[in-house]
Amino acid sequence: MATPHISAAAGQIAPAVLMPGDPRRADRIAALLMPEASVVSEVRGNRVHTGTVNGQPLSVMASGMGMPSLAIYATELFDVYDVQRIIRVGTAGGLSPDVAVGDVLIALGAHTDSAMIDRLIPGIHFSAVASYELIAAAVTASHDLPPLPDGRGGSVHVAPVVSRDGFYGNPPAEIEALAAHGTLGVEMEAAALYGIAASRRRQALAVCTVSDHLLDGSADLSPEQREKDFERALTLALAAAHA
C-alpha cells in the first residue's frame, strides 16, 4: 500500500485532506483541529495526521512548495489512497490593488506558467478550476467569519489566482496584465491541484491567505506570521472538506 512518499496503511488517510504547503502549518492545523489525531506517515519528515472533526474523518498533510511536489502527493493520495477531495490551505502574494495583506482568496481558477497543465490534454489550454461544491461551501462559511481584530485586511474574495513555477522573478508587466484580467494572487500549487483532481474526477479547492503584496510590501507578514495566520482560511477550507 505504501507509495514512495507516503507510508500510511490502507484506510489510514481520510477521504478529505487539508493540504498546506508548509509541513509546520500542517502540524499546527492538526493540533488545532484534531488534538487526538494519529500520525500515519512521516516519509521525508512530512507528517500525515488523521483524525476526526465533529465526527467526520479528516487528514492533514503538506504539499511542499511548488507544483512538482504537490503533484506527487496529490497523485498518490487520489490514486492509491482513494482520497476524494483535497483542499489547499495556502498563502499567496497579492498582485492587484483590489486585494490586501490579510485578505483570503478562494481560488476560483488558477492561471499558470507551468507546462504540467498544457500536458494534460495535448492541444488544449486546460482551464484549471476549483470544484463548485467546495467553492459554495467555502463561500457560505465566509458569511460567518469574524473580521480581523487589528484591521489588517480580512476581506474574502472569490477570484482567479496565478500558480507560478518560480517564487522569484515575477515579471512586472505580466503581474500588471494578470491584475488587469481580474487575478488577485500569486502562489505555486493551485493549478496543478485542480488539473490533477479534474483528471481523476475528484474535487479540489485552494483557499489562500494573502501574506505579502507585490505592489506594496509595507504590510507583509513575517515568516512566523505566515506559518500561523491561517485560521480564517482554515475555517473556509474545513467547511469545504466536509461539505
Ligand SMILES: O=P(O)(O)O[C@H]1O[C@H](CO)[C@@H](O)[C@H]1O
Ligand atoms: O504558504 P504555502 O502554502 O507554502 O504557499 C506559498 O508559499 C510558498 C512560497 O513561499 C509556495 O508554496 C506558495 O504557494
Ligand SMILES: O=c1cc[nH]c(=O)[nH]1
Ligand atoms: O508564491 C507566493 C506565495 C506567497 N507570496 C508570494 O509572493 N508568492
